[in-house]
Amino acid sequence: MSRLAFRPRAAALAAALVLLAPAARAQEGAADWPMFGGGHDNRHYAPLAAIDRGNVGRLRPAWIFQTGVTGYFQAEPVVVDGVMYVSTTGNHVAALEAKSGRVLWTYTHKARTEKIFGPPSNRGVAVSGGLVYEATMDGRVIALDARTGKVVWDHEAVRPEEGETETASALAAQLGDKPIQGSSRLGFKMPPLVADGLVIVGVAGAGYGLHVEDDKGGLDGGSVVGIEGGYGRRGWLAAYDAKTGAERWRWYVTKADGWEGGFVATTADGEPLHRDIAAERAAAPQNREAWRVGGGSLWMTPAFDPDLGLIFLGTGNPAPQNFGLTRPGDNLYTMSLVALDVKSGALRWHFQQVPHDEWGYDVASPPFLLDYPTPQGPVKAVAQGSKTGWLYVHDRATGKLLARSEPLIRHKNLYAPPTPEGTIVSPGPLGAISWHPVAYDAATGLAYAQIRHGAATYTVKTVPAAPGRPEIRYTETSEARGEPSFSTLTAVDLAQGGAIAWSQKAGSRLSGGTLATAGGLVFSGEEDGHLDAHDARTGEILWRFQCGAGIGGPPVSFAVDGRQYVAVAAGGASFTKGSGFGTGDALVVFALPD
Template sequence: MTMRPGWSLISMLLGLAGPLAAQSGDWTTYGGNDWNQRYSTLKQISTGNVAQLVPRKIFQTGIARLGSFENTPIVQNGVMYVTTPYNTAMAYDLNTNKELWRYEHKLGTTIFCCGPNNRGVAIHAGAHVYMGTLDARLVALDAKSGEVLWDKEVADPAFGYSITHAPLVVGDNIIVGVSGGEYGIRGHVTAYNAGSGEQVWRWYSIPAPQGDPTFDEKAPNGWWGTWAPKAEDADLHRDIAKEKADSAKYADAWQRGGGGVWMTPAYDKESNTLYVAVGNPSPDLDGSVRPGDNLYTDAVVAIDATSGKTKWYYQTVPHDVWDLDAVSPPVVARLGNQKVVVHAGKTGWVYVLDAGTGKLVRKSTNFVPHENIFALPTPEGTRMLPGANGGAEWSPIAIDPNLNYAFVAALHQPMHYKVHSAPWEKGRLWLGSAFVAIPGEEQYGLYSAVDLRTGKIAWQNKVPQPMMGGALATAGGLTFTGEGNGNFNAYDSKSGKLLWQFNGGAGCNSAPMTFTHGGEQLVAVACGGNFQLSYPLGDAVIVFGLPKARK
């Protein structure tokens, strides 16, 4: 490949980026800033005028193949970048509202869980755009023309690997993880050189035993871990003696142990650390064929961004047999003088971890109902809350650093957990289980403000349907989120009072963002529904603002 001009200048410019990137008028990374806070210092739209918001622009992608439209647009230098569930990327000129270019990725083999989805792009200093694909490739595009610069296979899609999250730019590297924990993959996160597309390092979410070239010193016992009987103070009802007795029989289980990385990592420049959330082990509910803690599944892991080596890990659920894995993106924040990492779990708790050590600072009050927590699945079915979707599913949280509140979109779905044994087959769904919604029981969503200083729920709002999408917080005292029925809501961040609502005509099941254009603050959200939850599908990105002043 021929190196294109401008890479050295881009590298210099990237050195200026940091966790406060969202304080500018642009929104240049999936989580708003490197810390994934989804917080903006913009405050032109405030509690005093948000009731006046109106649609100012609507971008319809025109894509016939619909799916879970969970994209968060990226805005830089007057251009908005949008991706669709089946990997079409497009750029819109915010001055003319016209499409500048469109790239339609020609998908090869696709095997993926939970519906087609793509959450967005990464942008490298305004010049190059990167998109992961359902057939587990990473594509680099020219930001001005949409021309393909390079296209790399990250993993073999025939084994169930896919990419649904937005990549992350760290210096001259593009960071991307893989999904596929439902198919018996071995998950990983990889750094690629932004210019050449060559692999820089690869970190495996399933640590290998000693003697393997990919052995991880932070997991000296491989993925077996420490045989933890509890998740903090909660009994997991494990038969540790039987697991140890079976470990020789299943000595190679780590090779197909799962551990997808569903969502975009957070990055702390000061410590040069990536923070990733690792998904479920394989198979999901049948723990009999995978003895041990099954590291690093269901964990928040800190990784050195230069070497790709593990710094620490915190496992929320060792030996998970409920699919209550770690999927919502980690967020870096400050509580007083302490830097912390915050994760909203499918378990229904918010975990606050010391960013330097991974030690638990506090665990919140449960933000969804708990019942029969960690009761073991049975062939007949065990009733347990939360259901297998959580808690907090993929939905990113937002953190208001002034209130120290985390805003969490969550689900309440009573389920029966059923377990059965099934052999692994290449590219075949491998759950060893079924999660069955209980007929006639109410399902709903909860939008909560969790006080990170105390772990208590500051306020909570109930909505008619389980929530899948994400949150945004602003210095205007507002937090935004969407619902599956098409409602897009603005709440008072401090009190939780609903201040404004608009129905987008399809499920607003994406994480919103905000930016400025022409001196005005605007808020954008993709309203295209959710495949997994059967919410109404669509293809629109709606951009809201205050009414245009008449001249």
């Protein structure tokens, strides 16, 4: 495994960029970005207005930090007391002076195994009580001293496992020479949540599948293969003592007693699922133990309501991926927004967006908290942007669905099952809204989401039986050729029941998530390397900057000594491989000149 070679060249780069004496002032003192999402509400909103519609066109790089490791740089930086903490590809961590980029310390992670789930990406750290917390791709939860970067405790939460089986290996041989990546190796991607003296984090990699590269070398344009049978892992979320790392509770995504649910014919919001319920019921007796390997990855950081004592999180697809007959029933509690008691991990409520999923519609984008207007007055609510193409709003205490937005995409054959002939469905498994955060401005009631418009073809295939090996059935998911494929930045008016306020088509695919600010701006990244600033009222692009590599992580904004900054990770992402857009290793930080 390659080791991090940090390049502390921020001062030299800043000088070369001829930067900027402090000019426009946000407010006196520091305005931190203290945790993922900017706060426990996960709103990705900065109450800073020094950079606004009138002057954003003059925004320039203030400093750049290069990690020395290119690619899959998806982290959201955290800023506490004028110090920026950022994790990188491979779970390395750096502490930087937030106003200059000067390196204060670095931590180089030494993974205990290279057998991890997916690319070596990490989406950020948490900082609290003088410690920096990170959950790693090789299954560890680590606390570092925030002053020095020294390890305070290192808890091995899970050992990633190979995930390969004889069936998977046999199928891989049938697929030719294309590179294949096996899944079902548990590890961590999400930034931890620190709440109530606990460090809370959930595993990814639980939903089994083979990811097959396309001719360009990119997984995103290739196919996803879900194999018949019980080859997944059981997803879980756990809480660790913030001081010692000792595990305090663990909640498993798959329900041990009754995970089949009610064999529902429609989603909870009324969409027909087109299920063969009779076939599922007939298959149930021989698949009673499917929950033991039933999947349910956890992709992004929960929101937290300290008054209710609840955390809110989304769960991923059931296993086996995209192949449903060997896991009959609704597969509770996969594909759900759930509320858990922060002290015990006990389930308070759940809302399953897609029972018995066969399309890869993980509830992946982090939920965010808001006060939702109703005729009876505002209701404490939680919202979530879905892969299925709607934004859902729920009562925070009960889970009751309060609103579903207008459709954010044009649906095609939604929830139509895979077939031997191939079924085209929109959206595909990348969704309308994937793991990328949605920004929310409480003053206007507008939520800003990066929307992917595209379809996939779901095809059931069979590998004939051979000596010593039974017949193998699987579902292959690939990009639907000839179908429209583009991205929009879309504003959803939650003060008006979820109406679309505006939608701006992007020049390339959007990635990383959104940031809204009090200056009337929305920042959004593109896979071609551009960071864009939009007018929050109209969607008009007011400023763009080419960062040199695809934007992989969510932008953030903070202020030091009254000067406002915007920061974003530019390292590309998995879908940039072979796409014509390069990878990189830069954290780019912007400010206004004199």
